Amino acid sequence: MGHPAKWRPPLLKHPYLKLCQLLILASLFYFCSGIIQVNKTVKEVAVLSCDYNISTEELMEVRIYWQKDDEMVLAIMSGKEQVWSKYENRTFTDFTKNLSIVILALRLSDNGRYTCIVQKTEKGSYKVKHMTSVMLLVRADFPVPSITDLGNPSRNIKRIMCSTSGGFPKPHLSWLENKEELNAINTTVSQDPETELYAISSELDFNITNNHSFVCLVKYGDLTVSQIFDWQKFEPPPLDNLLQLWVILILVIIGIVAITAFTGSCIAHRLATRRRQGKRNEEGMDMEKISPILTGPAQASV
Ligand SMILES: *[C@@H]1O[C@H](CO)[C@@H](O)[C@H](O)[C@H]1NC(C)=O
Ligand SMILES: *[C@@H]1O[C@H](CO)[C@@H](O)[C@H](O)[C@H]1NC(C)=O
Numbered sequence: 506m507g508h509p510a511k512w513r514p515p516l517l518k519h520p521y522l523k524l525c526q527l528l529i530l531a532s533l534f535y536f537c538s539g540i541i542q543v544n545k546t547v548k549e550v551a552v553l554s555c556d557y558n559i560s561t562e563e564l565m566e567v568r569i570y571w572q573k574d575d576e577m578v579l580a581i582m583s584g585k586e587q588v589w590s591k592y593e594n595r596t597f598t599d600f601t602k603n604l605s606i607v608i609l610a611l612r613l614s615d616n617g618r619y620t621c622i623v624q625k626t627e628k629g630s631y632k633v634k635h636m637t638s639v640m641l642l643v644r645a646d647f648p649v650p651s652i653t654d655l656g657n658p659s660r661n662i663k664r665i666m667c668s669t670s671g672g673f674p675k676p677h678l679s680w681l682e683n684k685e686e687l688n689a690i691n692t693t694v695s696q697d698p699e700t701e702l703y704a705i706s707s708e709l710d711f712n713i714t715n716n717h718s719f720v721c722l723v724k725y726g727d728l729t730v731s732q733i734f735d736w737q738k739f740e741p742p743p744l745d746n747l748l749q750l751w752v753i754l755i756l757v758i759i760g761i762v763a764i765t766a767f768t769g770s771c772i773a774h775r776l777a778t779r780r781r782q783g784k785r786n787e788e789g790m791d792m793e794k795i796s797p798i799l800t801g802p803a804q805a806s807v
């Protein structure tokens with residue numbers, strides 16, 4: 506357990522390995538159609554069956570190897586179990602149930618073909634007694650896509666975007682209306698190099714003067730997630746109306762200006778007249794002051 510890196514897969518050294526490889530090749534053809542497939546999602550637990558039982562007494566005489574594609578997962582020799590680092594602390598064998606291995610906290614990198622090989626001693630050497638393969642398919646579920654409004658790239662045209670991320674395997678996105686596929690723009694798929702998870706987004710332009718019901722469909726593996734986007738016909742004011750609006754606006758402005766000018770001139774006029782009247786009144790008072798003099802002769806005449 507201490508030096509898993511130095512622990513070379515014994516299958517590669519063993520004289521029976523060649524036979525093994527041949528068997529694997531043979532089994533590839535044999536199992537190709539009928540291989541057992543286990544479908545799981547990340548973080549779940551997978552139980553992969555070796556489809557073989559041994560008694561407790563036999564345990565000391567057998568070697569059990571579990572390998573994934575061409576890397577070692579687990580080996581049991583003389584009853585001692587060794588787990589390779591990638592599977593350490595999350596993988597164990599269930600001897601009572603078909604020599605199954607149990608893998609906890611599944612990762613996307615656990616995807617692959619797992620092969621179990623059971624060898625038994627016969628006349629001092631180990632011989633392959635049993636071999637079986639299981640296909641493990643680990644996926645990550647995409648959340649329901651979200652649709653966002655990207656505004657209007659031109660008159661009467663609206664652009665929307667559909668996107669989702671954090672899923673596996675590689676997704677495919679399509680826009681549908683009445684079950685017919687539409688032309689999407691800027692569909693991009695990206696993968697996080699660390700987590701191996703995918704993100705996908707796609708844009709769609711549509712004419713806002715019609716009613717629409719779009720479906721954004723994301724397929725991955727044999728699963729799909731989708732989102733619906735409904736649009737209700739929008740009638741923009743026709744160009745004539747727009748022109749009329751402008752004319753009315755201009756007329757109103759002209760009207761306001763005219764009224765302001767008129768009332769302004771009225772006030773000015775009134776002020777001027779008042780000023781003139783004021784002057785006249787002053788003159789009148791002068792006249793009154795003067796009048797006794799003027800009426801002097803009249804008084805004299807009284
Ligand atoms: C192994 O043993 C289990 C439990 O006893 C049983 O259900 C299963 O059918 C056996 N498998 C084989 C391949 O014989
Ligand atoms: C497994 O667990 C042991 C003890 O908790 C720890 O020392 C070791 O680093 C773990 N290995 C891995 C690959 O996480």
Ligand SMILES: *[C@@H]1O[C@H](CO)[C@@H](O)[C@H](O)[C@H]1NC(C)=O
Pocket residue numbers: 554556557602603605
């Ligand atoms: C063990 O294998 C047998 C025979 O293939 C199968 O019927 C049974 O369901 C398996 N049991 C477990 C626990 O995998």
Ligand SMILES: *[C@@H]1O[C@H](CO)[C@@H](O)[C@H](O)[C@H]1NC(C)=O
Pocket residue numbers: 690691
């Ligand atoms: C696609 O996106 C790029 C960058 O966001 C943009 O420059 C380009 O115009 C877009 N293409 C279309 C057809 O909208």
Ligand SMILES: *[C@@H]1O[C@H](CO)[C@@H](O)[C@H](O)[C@H]1NC(C)=O
Pocket residue numbers: 660661662712713714715
């Ligand atoms: C939008 O649809 C209307 C009516 O179907 C059509 O008259 C108009 O030309 C369309 N606009 C564009 C930009 O395609």
Ligand SMILES: *[C@@H]1O[C@H](CO)[C@@H](O)[C@H](O)[C@H]1NC(C)=O
Pocket residue numbers: 716737738
């Ligand atoms: C568009 O939808 C609205 C509201 O559902 C409906 O009243 C109208 O008749 C629809 N127009 C067309 C052209 O289907």
Ligand SMILES: *[C@@H]1O[C@H](CO)[C@@H](O)[C@H](O)[C@H]1NC(C)=O
Pocket residue numbers: 542543544642726727
């Ligand atoms: C597992 O997924 C594959 C494709 O993704 C599908 O063909 C197969 O039927 C699934 N198997 C099970 C047992 O659900």
